[in-house]
Each structure stands twice: as structure tokens, then as C-alpha cells.
Amino acid sequence: MKIASWNVNSLKVRLPQVLDWLQAEEADVLCLQETKLTDERFPVLALQEIGYQSLYHGQSTYNGVAILSRLPLQDPRCDWPDGSDGQARICAASIGDLRIIDVYVPNGQAVDSDKYRYKLAWLARLEGLLREELQQSPNLLLLGDFNIAPTDLDVHDPVAWGEDILCSPAERTALQRLFDLGLIDLFRHQHPETRAWSWWDYRAAGFRRDIGLRIDLLLGSKTLLPRLQEVHIDRAARAAERPSDHAPVCLTLKESV
Numbered sequence: 122m123k124i125a126s127w128n129v130n131s132l133k134v135r136l137p138q139v140l141d142w143l144q145a146e147e148a149d150v151l152c153l154q155e156t157k158l159t160d161e162r163f164p165v166l167a168l169q170e171i172g173y174q175s176l177y178h179g180q181s182t183y184n185g186v187a188i189l190s191r192l193p194l195q196d197p198r199c200d201w202p203d204g205s206d207g208q209a210r211i212c213a214a215s216i217g218d219l220r221i222i223d224v225y226v227p228n229g230q231a232v233d234s235d236k237y238r239y240k241l242a243w244l245a246r247l248e249g250l251l252r253e254e255l256q257q258s259p260n261l262l263l264l265g266d267f268n269i270a271p272t273d274l275d276v277h278d279p280v281a282w283g284e285d286i287l288c289s290p291a292e293r294t295a296l297q298r299l300f301d302l303g304l305i306d307l308f309r310h311q312h313p314e315t316r317a318w319s320w321w322d323y324r325a326a327g328f329r330r331d332i333g334l335r336i337d338l339l340l341g342s343k344t345l346l347p348r349l350q351e352v353h354i355d356r357a358a359r360a361a362e363r364p365s366d367h368a369p370v371c372l373t374l375k376e377s378v
Contacts, residue, residue: 122374124150126223126264126337127358128320128367132156132185136164138361142369144171146355149191150216151369152223154266156185163187176214184209186223186265192216201246210243213254218377220258222251224265229286237286240268244295251302255342263304263340266320266367269296271306274316275335287334304340307372308352319354320367327366328359337370348375 125148129135132153143151156163156179163177172191178199179185186209188194194214200206213222224247229240255261269292273279282288300306308317318333327333339352350373359368 122150122217122376123148123371124221124262124264124374125369125371126152126154126339127369128154128225128266128337128365130155130365130367132158132164133162134363135365136167138358138364140167140171142358143173143189146371148371150221151189152221152264153187153189154185154223154225156187157182158185176212178209178212180209184225186210186212186225188212188214188221188223190214190216201250215258218260220254220261222254222261222263224263224267226265226267226269228268229292231286232284232289241291241295248298248302251299255302259342259344261304261342262345263299264338266336267296267338268336269293270334270336271296271309271338274314277318277332277334287336299340303343305343305346307339307341307349308335308354308370310346311349311352317354319370321359323366337367339370339372345374348377350375
């Protein structure tokens, strides 16, 4: 099974790229972030025409997440269980024996800002949700744009970034708490020493100069490690015309063993 995550930075702008990518890569599941579309404008029919069901949770201009699948989507959930957040940042569904949770973690803007405190609170809430999900679904994938570079190995210039937003100790500690639940950074598991990025700033020719961060993550339960075949970042999509500033991150799993 091929599963991917991609912050598309506006599905309205990048729908042709997404449709082409899905057909070329023959992905079974694609999780999107920053769709920036209200639910009534989500391109359900265009995706159905190429064989994909859609679960989506959006809002205008900002945020928005979606799960696209060639396989049946079961037990779907959008937003938090109490629906109290008001920002479209999380959705989940069961696909086969997998529980897939798609997240767009808040950026945080700047260390010590109100948005930074919201980010840390959001991550703490996610930790609580995952504890519940893991009790019911041992084969869990948590994937999306985390807006956190896990370690300095995931930063093109750790000295320049220092303890700034996306790299601050509190953010990394919050992410570590998710690892402490038993989730594994699948890219880092397969590529323990590789310096690779999933996001490159549009400014200052970041992609051409290969100045980026790895903030788009695929986290999986330990139960999935025997099924892990391949994990990579699809830089070719970032090199397309009018690209998102993120590249798809891709995972291939064996069927259940």
C-alpha cells in the first residue's frame, strides 16, 4: 500500500498537480493539508473520476485537511471529538487495518506569541486524542505537516535557526511526547543519518539553493515496522511549475503480515 502526505498550499490552485500526481504515482491514500477550501467547494467529483473517495474538513482561505483513498474509508472523524476548535486541522479514517490521522499542526508564528501557546496546547490535545486512538487501533499512522523539525539533522542550518519557531525546545518536547506514545518517525527510521527537507521557503530561492526543513512527517506504530518497505520525499513535485512550498512524503507498506 502506498500512502502519502502533502501540504498543497491551496487545492484550488494545485488540483491539476494533485490529479496528475495521484495517477502517475498510483497512490492508494493521499493526505492533504492546507487545502484552503470550504467543504462545499471540495473537488469531490474530479477525484471520483480518477477513483478516489474523499474525506475533507475545510475552511476558506486557511487550513483545511483531507484524506483521499482508492480504498473504503471507515469510521471517519473530522475535527476534535467535541468539535470545539474552530480550525480545520485534523481528520481521521480507518482504511483496511490502518487508522490514519491527518494533521496540520499550527505554525505558531513566533516563540512566546499567543499563536505559539495555541500550538503547544493543540499538540497536548493531540497527545490525549492519540492515547485514546491507540487503545482502539494498534496499527496507527499519524501524518501531515507538523510545523516542527524534530532535530537539528532536519534543519539546513541549525545555527541560523537556533531555537526559533519550528525548532524551539518546547515544540520538540511536545513532539517527543508523541514518540513516547510508541510512534516512530518512519523516514528517520529508514534513513537515520540522511539530511533531507520537505519544505523550502518560496523566498530567497530556497528550493534552488536547497535551503529547507523536514517538517512533514510520517509517524507510525511500532507494529507497522515489519511492514515498512520504503519512505521517501518526492522532490520532483516541488520542482513543478507553480508548486506548493512542500513536497509529498511517501510511504510504502506491505500488506498485513
